[in-house]
């Protein structure tokens with residue numbers, strides 16, 4: 303099962319605390335704003351707890367969080383499961399030697415970078431972000447991790463926009479999401 307909607311009583315409050323902002327940052331985009339979820343400490347904690355419950359016994363050594371909103375959810379998950387946290391950043395933000403991966407977005411194109419040496423070959427990685435839309439960002443993140451020899455165990459997001467079919471771009475890699483948003 304890849305989504306828990308309708309199964310856990312904590313999910314209703316998580317979903318209702320995510321604000322949908324029409325036409326941001328461009329006309330036609332229904333922007334899923336997780337900053338309102340962060341304003342509710344119980345719903346925010348429940349979000350983290352749901353991921354921790356799923357990953358605590360999966361022998362994950364690295365949580366890779368995607369800039370910017372993966373930096374909100376990734377670190378508390380990493381601390382709770384005893385894994386290190388590795389930031390995957392937008393270009394020219396990391397000071398050390400990096401590897402880079404370009405990708406396309408629902409509203410543009412971008413690039414992710416990771417410090418060389420942050421992840422070792424053979425490590426078991428979890429990729430964390432707030433949302434999957436077209437799946438390009440998660441693909442780029444997985445490519446970075448696999449290029450350095452890590453095994454991506456799963457990708458985890460708070461929100462999925464299923465109509466954009468991002469899941470189909472993940473080449474069969476498991477994706478776990480808490481809530482779906484169907485009207486795009």
Ligand SMILES: O=P(O)(O)OC[C@H]1O[C@H](OP(=O)(O)OP(=O)(O)O)[C@H](O)[C@@H]1O
Pocket residue numbers: 368369370371372406407408412431432433434435436437438439440468
């Ligand atoms: O599945 P995709 O189509 O690749 O889109 C998903 C990505 O888009 C958003 O980030 P955004 O690129 O807006 O960057 P930001 O978090 O830095 O604002 C979101 O936080 C994901 O990272």
Ligand SMILES: Nc1ncnc2[nH]cnc12
Pocket residue numbers: 331332333334335408409433435436463
């Ligand atoms: N609709 C959306 N809301 C929030 N972040 C996004 N990233 C890509 N599409 C998005």
